[in-house]
Every structure is written in structure tokens, then in C-alpha cells.
Amino acid sequence: MESLVIYAICVILIEHVRCVPVEMSAATYLQQRAQVMNAEANLRIGGSVTLNSREQQVNRILMDAKHKEINISRTANGPEFLPSVHFFKGKPAIEKSSVFQLIKEMPKGGALHLHDCSMADITWLVKNVTYMDHCYMCTDQDNHIQFHFFQVAPSNPACPWKLITTERKNSANQEQFDDMLYRSMSMVVPDPVKTFPTIDVVWKEFLRVLDVANGLINYAPVFGKYFYESLKEFHDDNVQYLETRALLPVLYNLDGSTIDNKTRVMEIYQQNHDQFLKDYPDFTGARIIRSGLRFVPASDVLQQVKESIVMLQQFPDFFVGYDLVGQEDPGIPLIDYISALLYPSQHNINLPYFFHAGETDWEGTPTDNNLIDAILLNTSRIGHGYALTKHPQAKNMVKGRGIAVEVNPISNQVLKLLDDLRNHPASSLIAEGFPVVISADDPAVWGARGLSYDFYMAFMGMASADADLAMLKKLAISSLEHSAMSTSQKSKAIYQWQYKWDQFIDRMLGNNIPNSSFVQKNSARRYSPH
Numbered sequence: 001m002e003s004l005v006i007y008a009i010c011v012i013l014i015e016h017v018r019c020v021p022v023e024m025s026a027a028t029y030l031q032q033r034a035q036v037m038n039a040e041a042n043l044r045i046g047g048s049v050t051l052n053s054r055e056q057q058v059n060r061i062l063m064d065a066k067h068k069e070i071n072i073s074r075t076a077n078g079p080e081f082l083p084s085v086h087f088f089k090g091k092p093a094i095e096k097s098s099v100f101q102l103i104k105e106m107p108k109g110g111a112l113h114l115h116d117c118s119m120a121d122i123t124w125l126v127k128n129v130t131y132m133d134h135c136y137m138c139t140d141q142d143n144h145i146q147f148h149f150f151q152v153a154p155s156n157p158a159c160p161w162k163l164i165t166t167e168r169k170n171s172a173n174q175e176q177f178d179d180m181l182y183r184s185m186s187m188v189v190p191d192p193v194k195t196f197p198t199i200d201v202v203w204k205e206f207l208r209v210l211d212v213a214n215g216l217i218n219y220a221p222v223f224g225k226y227f228y229e230s231l232k233e234f235h236d237d238n239v240q241y242l243e244t245r246a247l248l249p250v251l252y253n254l255d256g257s258t259i260d261n262k263t264r265v266m267e268i269y270q271q272n273h274d275q276f277l278k279d280y281p282d283f284t285g286a287r288i289i290r291s292g293l294r295f296v297p298a299s300d301v302l303q304q305v306k307e308s309i310v311m312l313q314q315f316p317d318f319f320v321g322y323d324l325v326g327q328e329d330p331g332i333p334l335i336d337y338i339s340a341l342l343y344p345s346q347h348n349i350n351l352p353y354f355f356h357a358g359e360t361d362w363e364g365t366p367t368d369n370n371l372i373d374a375i376l377l378n379t380s381r382i383g384h385g386y387a388l389t390k391h392p393q394a395k396n397m398v399k400g401r402g403i404a405v406e407v408n409p410i411s412n413q414v415l416k417l418l419d420d421l422r423n424h425p426a427s428s429l430i431a432e433g434f435p436v437v438i439s440a441d442d443p444a445v446w447g448a449r450g451l452s453y454d455f456y457m458a459f460m461g462m463a464s465a466d467a468d469l470a471m472l473k474k475l476a477i478s479s480l481e482h483s484a485m486s487t488s489q490k491s492k493a494i495y496q497w498q499y500k501w502d503q504f505i506d507r508m509l510g511n512n513i514p515n516s517s518f519v520q521k522n523s524a525r526r527y528s529p530h
Contacts, residue, residue, distance in 0.1 A: 044431045044464065045478075046471030058508045059469040065098035070465055083421040083461025087410050087446060087453070088192045094456060103459065104452045105507065106472060107500035109479035110241035110284070110493075111234055111451050113383055113406035113439035115291075115325070117210055117217050119230035119244065121449050126181045129216045129226075130168075134254055136161040137181070144208070145184035147215035151254050185213045187414065188447045199416045203327045206415065209445055220251040220259055224272040231276045231286060237450025240500065241284040241493060243484060245291040245323050245354075262307055263314060270318050282500070284493045287320045287484050289354050294324040294331035302340035309344060309351055320484035321352035321380065328359045333366040334373035341377055352484065356383035361417055363390050381406055381437070381482060386417055389425040395434075404435040404482035409457035410448060411441035421461035430463050430471075437479045473501070 041047055051059055073081035082090045082097070094100050129135065134149050138159035146159060153161035164181075171177040187202075187209055189195045196202035217226050234242050248266065251259040259265065266288065273286050290311065292304040301324070308322040324334070334341065334355065344351040357374035360367045368387050371394050375382075382388070385405040388395055398405065407426045418424060429436050438458045440451050448454070455472070463471055480493045 040431070041464075041466070043433045044467065044471070045433055045436060046467065046474040047433060049470035049474050051470055051473075054505050054509060055469060055473075058505055061508065062099065062102055063468050065102065066460065066468075067465065069097060069099060069460070081422075081461075083409075083457050084419070086192050086419070087414055087448070087457075088188050088190075091447060091453070094453065097456065099460060100452065100456045102508070103455050103472070104237065106455075106504055107238045107240065107476060107497055108451050108455055109239070109476035109497055110243065110437075110483050111239050111439050112243045112381065112404075112437050112479055112483060113408055113441055114230075114242065114244040115442050116227075116244050116246040117214055117249075118442035118444045120226055120233055120444055122182050122185045122213070122444050124229050124233075125185065125213060125216050125226075126178050129219075129222050130164050130178075130181055132222075133165075135164045135216075137164050137167065138162065145181070145212060147212065149219045149252075149254055151256075185209050185445070186447060187445045192414070196416065199327075199329070202414070202416050206442075206445065207327075210442075213444075214249065218249050218251050220253050220268075223251050223265075224268045227269055228272045228276055231273070231283065232280075234450050235280055235283050237452055238500070238504075239451050240282070240496060241480060241483060241485075242286040243289060243320070244286065245289045245325055247291050247293075247325075262311065266311055266315055266319060270315060273318065282496065284480075284489075284496055285485075286318075288315075288318060289320055289484075290322045291325045292322070294326045294328065294356075296332075298337050298340050301337045302343060305340055305343050305351065309349055312351060321354050323354045323356060323383065325356055328356060328370065329362060329365075329367050331367070334370045334377070335366065338373070345378075353377055353379045354381050354383065354484075355379045357385060358382065358387035358391075359384040359412075359417070360387055363387065375401070375403065379403060380484065384408060384412070385429075386412060386425060389428050399432075399434055402435055402482075404437050404478065405429060406437055406439050407458065407462075408439050408441035409454050409462060410443075410446060413457075414446045421457050424462050426458075427462045430458070430467075435478065435482060436475070437482055438475055476501075 070081070072078045079093070080090075082094055085093075130137075130147070132149075134151060136148050136150055136153050138146050138156060138161045140146065140159040148161070150161065153163075168174055168177050187205060196205065216222060230244075231242060246269070248262045251265065251268075253259070269288055277283060277285060290304065290308045292301055305322060308319075311319045312321075324331075324337070334357070341353070353374070355370070355374035355377070357370040357379070358368065362368055368390075371382070371385065371388060371391055375394055375397050381404045382398065383406050385398075385407070388398065388405060397403075405426065407424075407429075409421050409424060409426075412418060412424065413421060426436060438451070438454050440448060440454045443449060443453070455475070458475070459467065459472060476497065477494060480490055480497060483490065483493070485493060
């Protein structure tokens, strides 16, 4: 009892000492406050980047626009802050944003987290592919459209095939008809919150619309053209490099025969990639990451791993690794595939992994533990990593090993991990200077195009109000540094990027800017916390 009393007195005394106020002048206090704030500013992404005088001029233009946008949203009757609004609702206003217009002009480096069947604008599929000969559609009992190419359409009573050219010609309004085809492959709806009340509901629709588009994309004469168009759209958005997770699907021909040889599918990718580089020599290039689905038997994963090892040898400058994709929560966790995934290391083979992991808000579940397994399996990057901030040890390992986290802001919002992007866990990763790259995941199905929308959301919603051009510059460079390119290829890519960056700075200062509001610097107020 005596020892307990003494212990309590000691605690009281210690707490008392810790609470004793220290005499301090206002000047000293403000100096200490500034030191803390400067330390935090230096720690965050871009904090170590020094802008030259011309970059500082562009930064003033950018920050005037950013602070004006924030201040307007903070007023009593101001508009909603766009990163807190569902993307389907906020997109038109984002496109009018001066910050967004500047980001569109900016060279953004590479997009490292994309999926093969959802990169190019659906409008391209509608206006080009559905106008091709032999393209059919049917509408099932749930009023869902399916697409397929046939020389002669087979009988299909449950969903009768109809030639699209005939249906379009007979429609009352061809533009409305094409809009109906567009909506059949898009998730965009007037009221997304009501339409998609849960993660499971939104994922079901997400997978459904991807499958609809695959009816067009996986037609052999379209497949390579779709990849080429995807490269072009990202290039148009000032992205110079791209890595995509590819399922390497079975392709079909008009006569009903199929192409299920993975090497042949890779050759189609390679041919269109090489042609794009000839047509657009300022583009750095693209790489393919083989994807398996996370709900197949372990024997299938082992076979995919073995095939990936072969493709790494066959396409050494184009094929770069393996991943498992699909909705993570109901999927099979990585630990259940551990024997298959350890196969390369057990045979002294280096097969890079790029695992989706932690795309969940369920802490302590097998899905959540995918983060641990991804790191221990030496993943090169982590796709999403949404749950990483709940794992202090894993978080330290990620930073210590320099494993980049591929953050996809709009995807995480649309697929219902969160509503307001100011609450995104990657905000703390950005604040702590973690290796982060921004990407777009599946932009086509939610009506985005390229990388600018996700850059805007990260810059405006997930970073500090005072995060500036230095952050954007660092994110662009990091996307190339954390790519799957070789060291020499990265150096060349960054050199190309620097040239594009200098041109961008010159354009911004030359008043050759699409949105004149960029140069109205004196009309914007500085951000004030009050």
C-alpha cells in the first residue's frame, strides 16, 4: 500500500512539473511556432524542392487561384468545396477551375496505376467502335446492353442481337442513341449516393460496366487500337509515361475464333506501343503489369506467375511484373496464395510485384493484412494502400524501403471508401513526405480523362492549403522515379520531363494560357485561416 501511495505522489509530482508554465515572450513563442510550422512544411511532399525565380512567378499565379477557390468555399453562402463533392456532381465545376486548367497544362510525368479496359474515354468506343461493320448489341431483361461483333449473329432469345448501324439509323435521334450506348458503359448517374448506397453495390455496377465495354474492346481488330487511343489521351493530358495492369484477355475474331495465347496479346500491345512512339516521339513509353484476379484457385495464380516469368524474358523492356486485382474485401487474401507468390524467389528468379493492397476500411481483417504480405513479398509499389496509416510498422517499412503508394483519389471516392477527399488517409502520407504517386485507376467509367482530375483532387483536397507548385513538381518527378523503368531510362525520362516543364513555365509566363483568370493575380485574396 505504501508503495502505491508513493507511486501516486510521484506521478502527481511529475505531472505537476510538466504543467508548470514557462515564462516566455510573445516574440519567443512566435519564433517557436514558426519553427514547428516550417519543420512540417519542409517534411511534406515538395518541401525540399526549391523553385527558381520563374517557377516562383507561376507559383504565385497558382496559389492565388488556389487560395481564392478555398476562400470562396469557406464563406457562409459559398459553393461547396469541390473535393468534398462526389466527382459525378463536381466534375463540371472542376473543369471551370483555374487551378485545374493550370494542372492540365502541366507535364505530370507518369500514370502508374491504370487498368487495361478502362483507360480511354468511352466516347471513343461509341463514336468509333460501334460505327464499325458487324457490331451488334442486345438488351437483356434487366435493360442492360451487351456488345459483340459477329459475321452472322447467332440466335440469342434471352437477349436478341441487333445490328447497331440499323438500330442507330432507325432511332428517332442518333445523338440520343449514342448517348444511350455511352451510358451503358459508364457509372455516371444523376444521384450516385442514392444509386450506390454501399461498397458492394457500387462494385457490382463497376464490374458490370467494365464487362459491357469488354465486348467491344476484346474484339481483336479493336484491342490494339484501344490501347493506342489510351496512350494518346494521356499524352494529350501532358502525361509522358504509362503503366497499366493488364489481364491479357482472350480476344475474339469475327469468325468466332479466339486468341488466347498471352504472348500474342503482348505482341499486339507491343506493336501499338512502338507505333505510338514513332507517331509521338516526345512520349517516353508504356509498360505492362500482368494482372490476375484475386478470387481464382492458387493453381491459377501459380500458372500466371510462371507465365509472367516467361513474358519478362520475352519482353524485357515492356513487360515489368505481376499483380492481383479485383474487389479486395471479398477477394482471396495474398496469404492464401503465398506458395505461388514465393515461387520466383524460391527459384532465384526476380519477378517484380506491384500489389493492390489495403483498399479497404476494415481494419484487422485478412484483407487489411494484405498490406503486410505485399511488403514482405517485396512489392515494388502498393496499389491504393488506403489502410496504410492504420499500420505503424508497415508504414515505417514502406517509407524505409522507398515503396511508393499509388494513390487514386477519385477512384477511392467513387468506389465509396470515403466521401470527402479532405479525409483521405493519404493526406497524412503527403504531409509526412512519404513516397506517393498520383494516378487515375479506371478514369473512363467515371467520366474522367487522363490524370489531371486526380492531380487536382490531391492538390486541392488532400494537401495543405499552402502546398504549392513544389508539391506538384515533386509528384511529377516521383512518378518517373518510382516507375518500373531502368535507372538509365528514368534519367532519360526525367530529362524529357524537365524540357516539358521548362516549356510549361514559359507558357504560363507568356500569357499563352487557355484561361485568362490565371493572370488575374491581383483579384485573388490570400488564404486566411480565419
